[in-house]
Amino acid sequence: MTPLVIESTDLTPKICFRPDKKEFEISGESRPENVRKFYEPVMDWIDNYKDHLHANKAKGSEKLVFKFKFEYFNSTSAKFLTSIINKLDTIKQEVMPVEIEWYYDAPDEDMKNSGEEFSKMVSIPFRFFSVN
Amino acid sequence: MGPEDNYIYDIHLKMRDNNVLLAYTGELDMKIIDALITSVKLKLKEVKYFPRVQKRVYGIMVECLEAIHSGYDITKKQNRKINPFSIFTLSCDKDYYYLISGRYIFNDNIEFQRAQIDKINALNIDGKKQLYREYVSDVTVKEYNTDLAMVDIAIKSNNTLTYEFRKVDDTTSFYIFQVKIKVN
Incomplete structure (x- = not known):
């Protein structure tokens, strides 16, 4: 499976999905001018990865850990993050265990709250990490 | 320079007395919004206290500016023309x-x-969060959603959203929207 790596800009986060290294991370700020254009390839990649896992009969004993390390995301990005997390939830239900690690700057309670809101919408376990 | 130019000094005094960190008036496009956001980001970094509030102010400011832009964008898509003048200020006092x-x-x-605003203001914080979850997972709305932006602002500010419509003429009004964010 080809990795997906998109470098960050002032408006968009870094995407680093490297299945060979078991690295799945989104980090930075997200307020793209065209949110759909930015996130659609990310969502397509996750769909393809789910098919790849199915085809390769991924073992249920393994676990995928997706790391979310946002400094900020706007409300429009939140809609697409919801879609991404829902897709991960489908992988968890159909293929193999998935866990989300949600990182936030120590004083940024709003970012932690946002993660908690996402966690209420899916069955994926979230682990929260405060970063100083 | 004559007495007619005093308004500049008056504006300066009003901005100084109201601790205005940023004031913008004119048309708002995405480039200008980015410039304003970058400017505020730098200004807030200079303030060494209350980093939690700074991030909150930043996030709410982004949503407010995008809401103004979206308002005009919708008008354009409806093939209706309206005065594109906007105003935006960020100020603070001790509270x-x-x-x-x-x-x-x-x-x-x-x-x-x-x-839209009255519906959000009528809810307690749990109601607002429930509404946020409904809006954010609504797959029928694909792109920018002012409902979602407004409830996001209400949750983060944890304050009543205030507004006023000042009638300009039979077809238009000037819409003033204010958000207060507690410093501590």
Whole structure:
């Protein structure tokens, strides 16, 4: 499976999905001018990865850990993050265990709250990490 | 320079007395929004206290500016022309940060805008979070959603959203929207 790596800009986060290294991370700020254009390839990649896992009969004993390390995301990005997390939830239900690690700057309670809101919408376990 | 130029000094005094960190007036496009956001980001970094509030102010400011832009964008898509003049200020005192925006609005859109804000203001924090979850997972709305932006602002500010519509003429009004964010 080809990795997906998109470098960050002032408006968009870094995407680093490297299945060979078991690295799945989104980090930075997200307020793209065209949110759909930015996130659609990310969502397509996750769909393809789910098919790849199915085809390769991924073992249920393994676990995928997706790391979310946002400094900020706007409300429009939140809609697409919801879609991404829902897709991960489908992988968890159909293929193999998935866990989300949600990182936030120590004083940024709003970012932690946002993660908690996402966690209420899916069955994926979230682990929260405060970063100083 | 004559007495007619005193208004500049008056504006300066008003901005100084109200601790205005940023003031913008004119048309708002995405480039200008980015410039304003970058400017505020730098200004807030200079303030060494209350980093939690700074991030909150930043996030709410982004949503407010995008809401103004979206308002005009929707008008354009409806092939209706309205005065594109907008105003945005960020100020503070010892208790609150104040984000105030203003833009023109068609009178026939006022009730929608009023109902949207009143619905959010009527909810407690749990109700607002429930509404946020509904809006954010609504797959029928694909792109920018003012309902979602407004409830996001309400949750983060944890304050009543205030607004006013000042009638300009039979077709348009000036829509003023204010958010208060507690400093500590």
